Amino acid sequence: MNTSLKQTAEAGSAPAVDVGDADYLKRINAARVYDVAIETPLMVAQQLSQRIGNRLFLKREDLQPVHSFKLRGAYNKIAQLTAAERERGVICASAGNHAQGVALSGRNLGIRAVIVMPRTTPEIKVRAVAGFGGEVVLHGDSYDEAAAHAAELQACDNLVYIHPYDDPDVIAGQGTIGMEIVRQHPADIHAVFVCVGGGGLLAGVAAYIKSVRPDIRVIGVEPEDAASMGAALATGERVVLKEVGLFADGVAVKQAGVEPFRLCSKHVDAMMTVSVDEICAAVRDIYEDTRSLAEPAGALAVAGAKKYAAETGIVDQDLVAIQSGANVNFDRLSYIAERAELGEQREALLAVTIPERPGAFREFCTIIGDRSISEFNYRYADAASAQIFVGVKLTNGVAERDTIVGDLEAAGHPVLDMSRNEMAKLHVRHMVGGRARGAGEEILFRVEFPERPGALLKFLNSIGGRWNISLFHYRNHGHAHGLVLVGLQVEPAEQQDCRHALDALGYDYAEETGNPAYQLFLHDA
Structure with a gap:
């Protein structure tokens, strides 16, 4: 995983498929996501493609009912629960997008859903969770503090914990995005760029793509101040960051998940980081091409694709970036616009x-x-x-x-x-x-x-x-x-x-x- 971006651009890895991989392929193909989620379009970003000299396709997960990919994994996990588990109800900790997915899934399946969110969560996400019927509990200043409190509540109320990324069913739900990308774009794809927090999305997408199209490079993108997966893959073991930046709150995770780390260690070609300014520039790029407003975490993959094209010098290639979410606070837009000029x-x-x-x-x-x-x-x-x-x-x-x-x-x-x-x-x-x-x-x-x-x-x-x-x-x-x-x-x-x-x-x-x-x-x- 020390492969440089230049080496990654020249040749993608092709890891062998073992029993675990075959199991994930089966799980992803059978995932129950389309009861509530939609198959999102894969659209070309015309203006940005011209600027970077490659064809950049956006996988529009911001168009999901909760404006984020997280609905896929949450619903797939909850739909697999037994009748007894459903009766107990579910709980999760989330910075917002997973929370909305759990809340909407619980409402659709008639299950009580308790959501523990950091106090730093954007208000738009808190209101959305409550609107989907979730019981909101605000606690702590980070995901990790919220998760610790959720564990306490789970034990007290005997609730079923729905992890945002460290669960095979959640990973399989997110992996359906990789399945759709391959089906929607049967032609050659140079690389797929995926935002990374705990690693569930990257793990699911990489597991599927490397099982069926090992020639496609899968590249994870993290903020410079919250690069837990990159640090883990570089050292060969999961590490705990002392602190993480909260600008891209959807990926502000101090430690990558156990199962995502295992899968990413096998299937991910490279990791890269982008700055706050580069993220803000990507938010603007997305807006100029789609007239949609991505949240900072939702623009990570686009920022990574731009940086990758510039640093490797590739031209005339097909790149895919997952536009993962659009739950951005309106009052952050002035800051994003200001920093975008510097990022570009x-x-x-x-x-x-x-x-x-x-x-x-x-x-x-x-x-x-x-x-x-x-x-x-x-x-x-x-x-x-x-x-x-x-x-x-x-x-x-x-x-x-x-x-x-x-x-x-x-x-x-x-x-x-x-x-x-x-x-x-x-x-x-x-x-x-x-x-x-x-x-x-x-x-x-x-x-x-x-x-x-x-x-x-x-x-x-x-x-x-x-x-x-x-x-x-x-x-x-x-x-x-x-x-x-x-x-x-x-x-x-x-x-x-x-x-x-x-x-x-x-x-x-x-x-x-x-x-x-x-x-x-x-x-x-």
């Missing part, structure tokens, strides 16, 4: 030092040229130099970013690339500011200008050459007009001239010097 290398975040004098900002923007600035954060600090935090839109990725950095440094402006600085992306970009000691006579304006190349430079040519800019904050929100908060150092005798200059510019603006928010947090009293 369409934005550079730079910390630049420029001299603190009138016209310096204009000179900086002249170097940037016609490129769009996505945000600009600055607050006066001292009379010698200014530290600015700027986002620049890119059309040519890393090469263009390097060109910008080189041009700025050649002009005598030290630059620090913050595009991969997690703290800068999460916090600092929103915290640049504060009270400016020594800013002198400062007046504040809120300005609205058309969101087009050159509009910001026009503003600076009219204002920034005469009066020093002591505060500047701008973020591109995707609207037709950009919003800027700007502070200018203007002597009292020239303040009326400054307002006339703004009038002549023709942009809508409002003076905010008297705004209490400015007086409380930004003004040097």
Whole structure:
């Protein structure tokens, strides 16, 4: 399992089929998933395929009644219970998607279903579980804590535990996705990409595909901060991660399952990880091709397929990525959209030092040229130099970013690339500011200008050459007009001239010097 992606691209593995594999093939073929689940379409992502130079097909598990593949495994397991077991009722622990599958399965089969969910679970999933008739219990901050509490409740109430991934019937239910992929796409498939949490989906899909089409590569994809299966396969035994990231909450598992690990050790060709930014970029890619919104875990496989194509250099191949779920909280979309630009290398975040004098900002923007600035954060600090935090839109990725950095440094402006600085992306970009000691006579304006190349430079040519800019904050929100908060150092005798200059510019603006928010947090009293 130390096979590199390049080696995996050149030749897929073909493990021998033993008795256990034959049993899984039989289990998958006989799985009772279609009482509630649908056979989801395998659709080509046209725009993304053109960009990566390969044909990428999306297996649309987000179209299931619970908007996730988890319904398959949950229903197949519960449908196998004896009459006595059904009478006892079932319980599970889940970050949300398995929970919905168990709740809907319980309702359809007339069985009590208790669902223990971490307190960090998105509200949309909690409401969905309750809507399907599940008895929701919120406990702990991770899947593992919820699972421990579920075990306690199981013992107290004598319930049947429905594991989200470490159960042969659950794995077989998920394996029907592999069966459908092979049937829906009989032509050659270079690789199938599968998101991985505990490993049930990867195990089921790999077990089926390697039993009938061993030439197809099966590749698992994990977040960089929750790669338990990759760590297990690399060391040859299951490991427990000290902590896992919760952004892709559907796969935030500290330890791979016993049975999934056994099956993946035999059948999976390679594991790979993707960053938060790459996941966010994949969410946007899926939206642009399908107009559907994948949850972070649901976009993992697409992020992996993109990265694999780039790193191996393959072209004109058929790739399949399982779009595994669409239960995303609406309030996370702004964060996803922001990080997607960085994940696609369409934005550079730079910390630049420029001299603190009138016209310096204009000179900086002249170097940037016609490129769009996505945000600009600055607050006066001292009379010698200014530290600015700027986002620049890119059309040519890393090469263009390097060109910008080189041009700025050649002009005598030290630059620090913050595009991969997690703290800068999460916090600092929103915290640049504060009270400016020594800013002198400062007046504040809120300005609205058309969101087009050159509009910001026009503003600076009219204002920034005469009066020093002591505060500047701008973020591109995707609207037709950009919003800027700007502070200018203007002597009292020239303040009326400054307002006339703004009038002549023709942009809508409002003076905010008297705004209490400015007086409380930004003004040097």
